Amino acid sequence: MTLNKQIPHDKALDSSLAFIKEGYLFIKNRVDHFQSDLFVARFFGKQVICMSGKDAAMVFYDTEKFQRRGSVPKWIQKSFLGVKSVQLLDGKTHLDRKKNLLSIITPSDEKQIGEMVMQHWQALVSEDKQNIVLFEEAKILLCRVACEWAGVPMKESEVKGRAEDFISIIDSFGAIGPRNWKGRKARQRVENWLSAMIEDIRSSRVTVREDSPLYRIITTKNINGQSFSNKTAAVHLISILKSIVAISIFVTFAALALHKNPDCIPKLKTKDPLFLDWFTQEVRRFYPFAPLTGAKAKKDFTWNNYHFKEGMLVLLDLYGTNQDERIWKNPDQFIPERFKDWEANLFDFIPQGGGELATGHRCPGEGITVEVIKASVDFLVNCVEYDVPKQDLSYSLARMPLIPKSGFVISDVKNKYIVH
Numbered sequence: 001m002t003l004n005k006q007i008p009h010d011k012a013l014d015s016s017l018a019f020i021k022e023g024y025l026f027i028k029n030r031v032d033h034f035q036s037d038l039f040v041a042r043f044f045g046k047q048v049i050c051m052s053g054k055d056a057a058m059v060f061y062d063t064e065k066f067q068r069r070g071s072v073p074k075w076i077q078k079s080f081l082g083v084k085s086v087q088l089l090d091g092k093t094h095l096d097r098k099k100n101l102l103s104i105i106t107p108s109d110e111k112q113i114g115e116m117v118m119q120h121w122q123a124l125v126s127e128d129k130q131n132i133v134l135f136e137e138a139k140i141l142l143c144r145v146a147c148e149w150a151g152v153p154m155k156e157s158e159v160k161g162r163a164e165d166f167i168s169i170i171d172s173f174g175a176i177g178p179r180n181w182k183g184r185k186a187r188q189r190v191e192n193w194l195s196a197m198i199e200d201i202r203s204s205r206v207t208v209r210e211d212s213p214l215y216r217i218i219t220t221k222n223i224n225g226q227s228f229s230n231k232t233a234a235v236h237l238i239s240i241l242k243s244i245v246a247i248s249i250f251v252t253f254a255a256l257a258l259h260k261n262p263d264c265i266p267k268l269k270t271k272d273p274l275f276l277d278w279f280t281q282e283v284r285r286f287y288p289f290a291p292l293t294g295a296k297a298k299k300d301f302t303w304n305n306y307h308f309k310e311g312m313l314v315l316l317d318l319y320g321t322n323q324d325e326r327i328w329k330n331p332d333q334f335i336p337e338r339f340k341d342w343e344a345n346l347f348d349f350i351p352q353g354g355g356e357l358a359t360g361h362r363c364p365g366e367g368i369t370v371e372v373i374k375a376s377v378d379f380l381v382n383c384v385e386y387d388v389p390k391q392d393l394s395y396s397l398a399r400m401p402l403i404p405k406s407g408f409v410i411s412d413v414k415n416k417y418i419v420h
Helices: 015-032 054-060 076-082 092-105 109-123 134-150 156-171 178-203 213-218 229-261 264-269 273-286 318-322 336-340 366-380
Strands: 040-042 046-052 129-133 292-297 302-303 304-306 311-319 384-389 407-416
Touching: 015 040, 015 046, 015 311, 046 054, 054 311, 054 318, 092 129, 092 213, 092 229, 109 134, 109 366, 129 134, 134 213, 134 229, 156 178, 156 229, 178 213, 178 229, 229 264, 229 273, 229 366, 264 273, 264 366, 273 304, 273 311, 273 336, 273 366, 292 318, 311 318, 366 384
Parallel strands: 046 311
Antiparallel strands: 040 046, 129 407, 292 311, 302 304, 384 407
């Protein structure tokens, strides 16, 4: 225990309220203050270890040292993540589920979803529009695309309501009180809807394509050779659909990045795939989705002069690592070209988790996120013309997840391919 005396301690009796108040900046503020990548705090009466930086990410994503079981409070499981979500699995069960997910979300599926997004954006503005709230349109569009790609039967009259439920689930992340309660109710509705649908498919009352992701999920066997229950299959399906709808947040921030950095637009008009990729990655680095992620020490070990005890809860700073000036020069500036020389390190750029995709806890939907942002940016730059009226484009790093207050309104939207 002598080693632990060298590690800074947040002096607050409990840091829970400070985290709610500071949001994405909670760990980063203290890392900067203590000049240490590691410090101790208390959350809801329990001691927690907070870490930031590339080296911290390397040890955090070591599956020999950390596990996810027991690291997420029930109030988050019942709203944002879902009980028995893949994010909460460990060991062989996690590897088996990850393998299954990656067989469903292949590179060709990622490309297909990107192409579908472009087609749906073009259909949306087949005629000129006066005003569009981009976030509102994006969540509905992506809900439609997600269900269409996955093979989930859904009436057009249902789309808006289902999109709202998915966004309520997403919006419950990091929230307590009304937003969390709303997310719980939305999750229950979606789980009931998909569980009943899966029961109908298994009972041959409803037919779906056998090559669809939905069919593959409900016919998958677990490592014990058993089929998932209707509810568990629904939870796994929700994790995919929800992740696609959540990209509406990144799409909105991509539009904001175009507005704030107009010098990028001529480069994007050249349709240079490299610059489009750099721009997309910079959107993901600069505008965060999750502030942090958690795990529990799997065993006793020592790292960075601190003795981690088995069962300790550890929080890794995703936002602060993506803003670390030791990794990213001028991190508070939007510079797509910074990715020109990036070596694709698995631990210094972690907007959707770190480590190996197949064996670690990096999000399996990361490739879909990239393709959807690319398609949406290409659409905004090369397919339409629009104005950005005066509005409140501010966003608070205390709110999780992040979103511009106005939802990013564009007006006088004209399709470039329509002759006026």
